[in-house]
Amino acid sequence: MLFGPERHLILLADRPNYPSIQELREPKLKLAGRQINPKSYTPYGHRGYHNPRLRDLMTGEVRPLSGIPSDATFRSFSWSPNGNRIAFCLDTPTGLQLWSCQADTLECSSLGAADINNSLGGLPYDFVDDHRMIVKRRIKGAVRPPDEPPVFGPNVQDTSGVEGSNRTYTNLLESQHDVDMFRHYAEAQLWLADWTTGQETAWGKPGIISGLNSSPSKEYYLMTVVDEPFSFSVPYEKFADKVVLLDKTGRALTVLESRPAMEHLPPAFGSVITQRRRFTWRSDHPAQVYWTEAQDGGDPRNKADVRDQLFYLEPPFTGEPMPSVQLPLRFGAIRWCRGDLALVVDWSWKERRQVTRRWWPEDLTRAPEVIHDHNWEDEYADPGSFATVTMRNDHTVLLTRAEGSKLVLQGQGHADEGSRPFIDLYDLASGDTERVYQSTPPSYERPLFFLDEHPDWFIIARERLTERPNYFLRNLVTEEEIQLTDFEHPYPQLRDAKLEKVKYRRKDDVHLSGDLHMPHDFVPGESAPLPVLMWAYPQEFKDAEKAGQTTSSPHQFTRISPLSPLPFLAAGMAIFDDFAMPIVGEGDVEPNETFIEQVQMNAKAAVDRLVEMGVADPKRIYVGGHSYGAFMTAHLLAHTDLFAGGIARSGAYNRTLTPFGFQAEERSFWEVPDTYIKLSPFVHADKINAPLLLIHGEEDANSGTYPVQSKRLFAALNSLGKTARLCLLPYEDHSYAAEESILHMLWEMEKWMG
Numbered sequence: 001m002l003f004g005p006e007r008h009l010i011l012l013a014d015r016p017n018y019p020s021i022q023e024l025r026e027p028k029l030k031l032a033g034r035q036i037n038p039k040s041y042t043p044y045g046h047r048g049y050h051n052p053r054l055r056d057l058m059t060g061e062v063r064p065l066s067g068i069p070s071d072a073t074f075r076s077f078s079w080s081p082n083g084n085r086i087a088f089c090l091d092t093p094t095g096l097q098l099w100s101c102q103a104d105t106l107e108c109s110s111l112g113a114a115d116i117n118n119s120l121g122g123l124p125y126d127f128v129d130d131h132r133m134i135v136k137r138r139i140k141g142a143v144r145p146p147d148e149p150p151v152f153g154p155n156v157q158d159t160s161g162v163e164g165s166n167r168t169y170t171n172l173l174e175s176q177h178d179v180d181m182f183r184h185y186a187e188a189q190l191w192l193a194d195w196t197t198g199q200e201t202a203w204g205k206p207g208i209i210s211g212l213n214s215s216p217s218k219e220y221y222l223m224t225v226v227d228e229p230f231s232f233s234v235p236y237e238k239f240a241d242k243v244v245l246l247d248k249t250g251r252a253l254t255v256l257e258s259r260p261a262m263e264h265l266p267p268a269f270g271s272v273i274t275q276r277r278r279f280t281w282r283s284d285h286p287a288q289v290y291w292t293e294a295q296d297g298g299d300p301r302n303k304a305d306v307r308d309q310l311f312y313l314e315p316p317f318t319g320e321p322m323p324s325v326q327l328p329l330r331f332g333a334i335r336w337c338r339g340d341l342a343l344v345v346d347w348s349w350k351e352r353r354q355v356t357r358r359w360w361p362e363d364l365t366r367a368p369e370v371i372h373d374h375n376w377e378d379e380y381a382d383p384g385s386f387a388t389v390t391m392r393n394d395h396t397v398l399l400t401r402a403e404g405s406k407l408v409l410q411g412q413g414h415a416d417e418g419s420r421p422f423i424d425l426y427d428l429a430s431g432d433t434e435r436v437y438q439s440t441p442p443s444y445e446r447p448l449f450f451l452d453e454h455p456d457w458f459i460i461a462r463e464r465l466t467e468r469p470n471y472f473l474r475n476l477v478t479e480e481e482i483q484l485t486d487f488e489h490p491y492p493q494l495r496d497a498k499l500e501k502v503k504y505r506r507k508d509d510v511h512l513s514g515d516l517h518m519p520h521d522f523v524p525g526e527s528a529p530l531p532v533l534m535w536a537y538p539q540e541f542k543d544a545e546k547a548g549q550t551t552s553s554p555h556q557f558t559r560i561s562p563l564s565p566l567p568f569l570a571a572g573m574a575i576f577d578d579f580a581m582p583i584v585g586e587g588d589v590e591p592n593e594t595f596i597e598q599v600q601m602n603a604k605a606a607v608d609r610l611v612e613m614g615v616a617d618p619k620r621i622y623v624g625g626h627s628y629g630a631f632m633t634a635h636l637l638a639h640t641d642l643f644a645g646g647i648a649r650s651g652a653y654n655r656t657l658t659p660f661g662f663q664a665e666e667r668s669f670w671e672v673p674d675t676y677i678k679l680s681p682f683v684h685a686d687k688i689n690a691p692l693l694l695i696h697g698e699e700d701a702n703s704g705t706y707p708v709q710s711k712r713l714f715a716a717l718n719s720l721g722k723t724a725r726l727c728l729l730p731y732e733d734h735s736y737a738a739e740e741s742i743l744h745m746l747w748e749m750e751k752w753m754g
Helices: 176-186 566-571 591-612 628-639 673-678 681-687 708-719 739-753
Strands: 009-014 029-031 034-037 050-056 062-064 074-079 085-092 095-102 108-116 125-127 132-137 188-194 199-214 220-226 241-247 252-259 277-281 289-294 308-313 322-327 330-338 341-348 353-359 369-375 388-390 396-398 406-411 422-427 433-438 444-451 454-464 467-475 481-483 498-505 511-518 530-535 539-541 574-577 582-584 616-626 645-649 692-697 724-729
Touching (some): 074 095, 074 125, 322 353, 444 467, 530 591, 539 591, 566 574, 591 616, 591 673, 616 739, 628 681, 692 739, 724 739
Parallel strands (some): 330 396
Antiparallel strands (some): 009 050, 085 095, 095 108, 125 132, 220 241, 241 252, 341 353, 444 454
16 A cells, blocks of 8 residues: 555555566576666566555545556556656566556556666656656666676785674675676666656766655755775675765756775674765755764764764855764664754664654754653663654654644553553653553554644554454544455464463573464363474563563464464464564673573473473474574574474574674674684584474575575584485575475475474
8 A cells, every 4th residue: 555645545556476486587686785687677576566556535436547558567656745646667578667647537658668777776766746757767878798707817806904894795796797787787877757748858967876865845866876996895785985966957066975885894783984974854944954974983882972963054055064963872863843843863782772852953052852762672661753744845754733842652552461552642841741542452553654734644554363454544533433444364264273472481580472373272281282383583682671571462463474384373283483582691791692591491481381381292392483593493403302393494503604793793703703603503513413404595695694504504414414304495585485485395394393
C-alpha cells in the first residue's frame, strides 16, 4: 500500500510469489559491494509488482491503472507532492521505462526509452512538481566494456601506511576491468522531464550520482557524486565523493565538501569521518542546508565535551558556515518543526544511550534541553518516537497538537505482560505526557502514521493470535473507525495452533522467555512429549536486568514464513521460537568474553523448562538458527549434550576470517586473539558429537558469512568422522529467495530431524 498526499487514496499492487531458480540465474555483476543486473541496469534480484490499482477510502471504489501492458511488472511507484500524479517504472527485457498517470483519470503513458539507470538502487527519479521530474538515465552512446577482461598483467595493491579497520566486505572491485565495468553501470545523466510536453532536457553533469535531495522550495538541490579513484577495500557507499549544491536548472553553485574513501576509520563503534557529513535540508525553511562535523577527531574513544557540531548555510551559499547546536554525543537525527522548535538526537554506543533534545534553531543563545535520555537496552522505559507528517514539498515536520504546544509520541509499550503500542501527547511546557490511545487485549494494535493534512486520523494495523493484520483508519478524538482491508487467514490449517509466552530463568537469575508454538490438540503434561525445534539469535547486552525484557505480545498473529521454523508445526513438532539468547557483559567486561558459557546457560534453562512442562521429549530436541544463530548452534553442539542434532544456516564458524570485528565485537583479532580463537566453532569441531546440518547460499554476499565458512567446517567434521551434511543452494544469497531452494531447505531440515 502506498498512501498519496490525499490520504484517502491508496495505491495498491501485488507482489509475485517466490521466484523460480531460473529467475535467480539471470545475469549478475558483482561490483563494489553491489550486485547489478547488466541487462536492465537494476539491482540484481529485485522483483517488481503487478496489477496496480487505486482505492478511494471515501467511496470504497477500486480502479485499475489503464493503458499499461498486460501481465507486466512495475517498480519504483511514487506520488507527486500534490497528489495529482503517480509515477512508476515498467520492467522491460532491456531495462526500466518511466511511466505515469494522472490520479483522476489513471490513464497511463510512457516518457522516453527504457534506458533508466537504477544500477545503484533507490528511486531513479525525483518529482519537481506535478508535471516535471528529474530522471536518471544511462549515458547515451556509452560503450560497455567487454565481458572478458584483457590480460594486462598482475593486479597489485599497496598498503596506505594508515591504521584503520574494515569489516570483511564481499564483491569488492579487484581489477581495472572491474573499475571500468562499475563506472559504466553506475554513471548516469540526469534529465528534466516534462509530462505536459513530453520533452526532456539534460540536467547537470553526468557522473556516479549516489544521492539527490531537493530543498523544500525546490529551488536548490544537494547532489552526492562518487569520485575516482575507486577503492578496492570498501564498497561504493564508502568511496570518495563530493557533495555539490546546484540550482533548479542543474547548474553547480558550490562544492560543499570533498571526502576521501572511508578506508581507515577508527575501529570503535560510532567512529566517523572528520570531514563534513550528514548533509540535509531544514524541512521547515525554504533553503537552509545543514551538516555536522566531528569535534573529537571522529573517534569516540577520545575524550571530548563536544563530539559533533551542526553548521548551516543559506542562499546564496557563498558565506562562511554558521555554527549551530553542539552535541556531547554522536549526532543521530533532526526532526524539524518551526523556528523555535526542533528535536535533535545524539547517541553513544558504549553507554547504549540515546538522548532527544529540544533546541531553538533561530535562537542560538539557548542551550538545547533534554527531553528524553534513554538507555536503548531498556525496552520497558522506551518513551517512544515523536510522530511526523509530510508536507506537500515531500519534507517532513513534527506533528503538533493543541496549537503547537504538544507533540505526539508513538511507542511499542513493551512490558512484562506483553507489548501494548500507544500514542501519547507530550506537553512542551511541562514535559508531562498524556496517554490518548493504547492497544487493548485480546487484540494487538500498532499505530502506523497520522494523515498529513487530517492529523486527527491515523492508520492502525490490528491483529489477533488467529487473525492476520488488517488496517483501519481511526479518529483520535471521536474514536470513529473505518476498516480499510479484510485479509483472510493465509494458512487456515494452522489457525488453531497454540502459542504460549514461556518465562523462566537461567542459573545466574537472568530472566528469559520464548514463544512456544504447539499443535492445536497438544496438552502439556497430558499428551506424550513432542520433538521440539528450538530457534534463536544471540543478542548482546550490557545490563543483565534488561536482557530478559519482553518485546512481543501474546496477542500477535502467528506469521509463518517458510524461512522460519514454524512450518514444522505441520509435522507435529513443538517450536520454541526466538527463545532468549542474551549475552551479557556488564561494566568493562565485553559480552564475548563469556559467550560460550552464556549460550550454554541459556540453552540449558530453556531445555529444562520445556522438559519440566511436559512439552519436550529430551531425546528429540533440535536446535537451529540462521547467520549468527547458526554460529550459536555450532557452539551449542560443541559445548553441550542437550540436543539430538542441529541445523545451522548461512553461518560463520571461523572468526579469524572476520578479523576486524563481528556483530557487536569492536576489538580486532590482533587485540584479543584468544577470544577470536575460542569463539570459532571450527576450533571446537572435534567436540561436535550431535549430527549437524549445514545449509548455505552459494553466493552469500553478507559480510563475514562467505560460503567457505560452511565448507571448511564440513570438511573438518568429515575428517573427524562426525555426522554432518552440507547443502549448498545454487544462486542463493544470505537469505534464500527461490521457491525451489526454500522447499529443498525445508525438506533437508525435516529429513534431518526425521
